[in-house]
Amino acid sequence: MKKQKDNVSPWSLHLTQQLLSQAASVVTEKQLSNRTVQVIRTDDALAVCVHQAKGTKLVFRAAYTPAADLTIAHSRSAGAELSYTLRSAIGRYRVVIWMDTIQQVPMLRYVTHFTPRDDFRIPFWPKDVLILNPDGGIGGVEANIHVEQLGLRSGMVYFSITEPAEGSALYLQNLTALNNYCADTGTSVAGTVDGKWPEFGFAPPATTDKPLCGGKEYTIGDAFVAFADRVPTDQFDKAKQFTDLLAGLYVQLPKPPTAYHDYVGIAAKALQELATHKGCWSHHQGHSYLNAYVCDYKTPPEIMVQLAVLLPLKEYEEWMGEDVPLIAEIEAGLPEFYDANVGTVRRWLPAADHQLDGSEEQKQVLVMDSWYLHHPLLNLSRMALHGDEVAKDLFLKSLDYAIQVAHHFDYKWPVFYKMDTLEVVKAETKPGAGGEKDVGGIYAHVMLQAWDLTGDDKYLREAKKAAKSLVSVGFDLFYQANNTAFAAGAMLRLWKATKDEVYLDLGYLLMANVFKNLALWDCRYGYGNHFPLFFAVFPLNDAPYMAVYEEVEVFAAVHEYLSQADDTPLSRSYALLLAEFIRYALHRMVHYYPTVLPREMLANDVKTGEIDPNLWVPLEDINPGWDKSGSVGQEVYGAAFPFAVIPRHYMKIAGGAYLLFVDYPIAERAAENRELRFKVLGDERLSCKLYILRSGTGESLDITVSAAQQGGIKPQTVGGDTVCYEVHGKQHVVISW
Known part of the structure; x- marks a missing residue:
């Protein structure tokens, strides 16, 4: 929680004086729930002023001109929408304002289009939100900023006003609308939204290198705001309010279309190349191990890398109904990661300790990254619960050490420590930020898995202690996306086991931390044209790029969370x-x-290993916008993501003659005779795509699709051997043939 009130600029002072002067004219006045909304024109701005009786005023600067000669040429009012055409010496503006109350949440949207008169650069533009006191001045207002944009994440500010009247709001800038602006000017929307009040929000990035094109219309702002009448009482209330406001705005937000990808075909290619490409493998003492990165022969094998590929492969093998020989090859080397002297599996293969060069903190013998101890244990436990005896043995032998570490650090793990002495190597991620805050959640998950395997209640007690330690951390729990998401599932399981509401609240809190690290916009400038960014999750709380492994792990964790939540009041x-x-x-x-990306998008210099642009192994890092991608390396441990997708989203019809693919999570699968039933999750306000794909050579089937709320559903598109249907969320579906 931040209290910043030193962001007063000449532009905020000027707008304040303008609104109080005779130069301001009220163009339109409307009611938005219990708020009064006034559209006010001043000499240099068109402002949308929102205020409650005796409350603060929120001023949204929808249009601005430094020429101070703004005039309204045309205006129109139609229902919930207002539109204005404005003129200035520098160009023409079109402003569209929409306001309505959706499911008891007052919402505002204002979109600003600008056509410059000539080619010119914009070295500065003021922020578009200003908080004023009830008298219309600056000062006397107390506000807390809970969430604000970092880097290329969603352009949002979630804040509460505590004095003089209480209330909260979520501001979300639709950064997708800025693509043409950024493409023409060579700029980026990174860090364009901030929460340094009283003047905050969004300003278009400064155009220092390339000008706007005269006569061409640009969208220079598309802001959504959702209002609430109360201030959250604690971090749990904050997480729920933030998520409710975000979901409400998300329904209104323009969303890019999606496309079907042939994951079955991709998996076949990925499996073949993973098995045969020499750059994916290294060999030690008679065993084969996957490299972390293609052609990385300097770094010792890592247990996380082996398990990251092995676990999805085993899921894929079960779905296929036939053996995948690669599984046995990977699994044969797993016992070599166990160190009897320490009493646990280790990150690096002990036999290859001599390859650790100390170039990074974790590349030292017996130095452990806190999350890394637990992540392999989690994957081993997932395999063990599916009957893998090798995984079960390694998992159970490592548990006492994990508990010893948790007790030593009192469930507050540092970043790095020595495995033998538990000496702290690095205590905090950065000064004052604490250690890896979400490790308590993944540790609790590991303990719950141990409880499931053994039935021993001591593991349940450990899980509860670790979970309770998260309560004191506050709203900011996110360290690494996949661990935070898996931790949310653990909290839900604890709630189901104990019915203690604090665990349900912790699950919501952890997932809210994932939501604030999303990119709810689509980048279509620079190399962003080749990577659909919308709704991507960033791997770390300060990472500048997207990473496939963390994203597919979040994907798996969300599936697990929803499967746990299907019989709960989610x-x-x-x-x-x-x-x-x-x-x-x-x-x-x-x-x-890299096989689907243009060559010019790939980095020239690679930190680890090499990039083979023809290999079906993903890049570790994608940089949306102007920077090239793949500079970290080509990530072998991310290569298993199609094997994770297929069992969760494909179902076989008529013995595999047809395949069913749904791009939403589903539950309650049941097949009987010539019928397949399942529940589509999500929410009825939005829809997903259901595809029926012919994959065999047998006779054609007459397949029908019906749903509880929609009845019989007609196909939207038919192309070749593929039929597509649009299905609303949160309903049961029946496929018959």
Whole structure:
């Protein structure tokens, strides 16, 4: 929670004086729930002023001209929408304002289009939101900023006003609308939205290198605002309010279309190349190990890398119904990661310790990254619960050490420590920020898995202690996306086991942390044209790029969370946003492959290993916008993502003669005779795509699709051997043939 009130500029002072002067004229006045909304023209701005009786005033600067000669040439009012055409010496503006109350949430949207008179650069533009006191002046207002944009994440500010009247709001800038502006001027929307009040929000990026084109219309702002009448009482209330406001705005937000990708065909190619490409493998003492990155022979094998590929492969093998020989080859080397002297599996293969060069903190013998101890244990436990005896043995032998570490650090893990002495190597991610805050959640997940495997209640007690330690952390729990998402599922399981509401609240809090690290916009400038960014999750809380492994792990964790939540009173807002994340992840993840990207997008210099642009192994890092991608390396441990997709989204019809693909998460699958039943998750306000694909050579089937709320559904598109249907969320579906 931040309290910043030193962001007063000459532009905010000037607008304040203008609004109080006779130069201001009220163009339109309307009611938005219990708020009065006035559209006011001044010499240099068109402002939307929103205020409650005896409350603060929120001023949204929809249009601005430094020429101070703004005039309204035309205006129109139609229902909930107002539109204005304005003129200035520098060009023409079109402003569209929409306001309505949707499901008891007052919402405002204002879109600003600008056509410059001539080619020119914009070295500065003021922010578009100003908080004023009830008398219309600056000062005497207390506000807390809970969330604001970092880098290329969503352009949002979530804030509360505590004095003189209480209330909260979520401001979300639709950064997708700025693509033409950025493409023509060579700029980026990174960091263009901030929460340094009283003057905050969005300003178009400065155009220092390339000008706007005279006579061409640009969108220079598209802001959504959702209002609430109360201030959240604690971090749990904050998480729920933030998510509810975000889901409400998301329904109104323009969303890019999605496309179907042939994951079955991609998986076949990826499996073949993973098995045969020499750059994916290294060999030690008679065993074969996957490299972390293609052609990375300097770094020792890592257990996380082996398990990151092995676990999805085993899921894929079960779906296929036939053996995948690669599984046995990977699994044969797993026991070599166990160190009997320490009493746990280690990150690096002990036999290859001599390859650790100390170039990074974690590349030292017996130095452990806190999350890294637990992540392999989690994957081992997932395999063990599916009957893998090798994984079960390694998992159970490592548990006592994990508990010892948790007790030593009192469930507050540092970043790095020595495995033998537990000496802290690095305590905090950065000064004052604390250690890896979400590790308590993944540790709790590991303990719950141990409880499931053994039935020993000591593991349940450990899970509860670790979970309770998260309560004191506050709203900011996110360290690494996949761990935060898996931790949310653990909290839901704890709630189901104990019915203690604090665990349900912790699950919501952890997922809200994932939501604030999303990119709810689509980049279409620079190299962003080749990567669908919309709804991508960033791997770390300060990462500047997207990463396939963390994203596919979040994908798997969200599926697990929703499967746990199907028989619980899951918040409608969470159900909606999580289903939409899955839909856009399925649309996006294929674009991590260099095989589908233009060569000029690939980095010239690679930190680890090499990039083979013809290999079906994804890049680790995608940089939306102007920077090239793949500078970290080509990520072998991210290569299993199609194997994770297929069992969760494809179902076989008529013995595999047809395949069914749904781009939303589903539950309650049941097949009987010539019928397939399942429940589509999500929310009824939004829809997903259901595809029926002919994959065999047998006779054609007459397949019908019906749903509980929609009845019989007619196909939207038919192309070749593929039929597509649009299905609303949150309903049961029946496929008959």
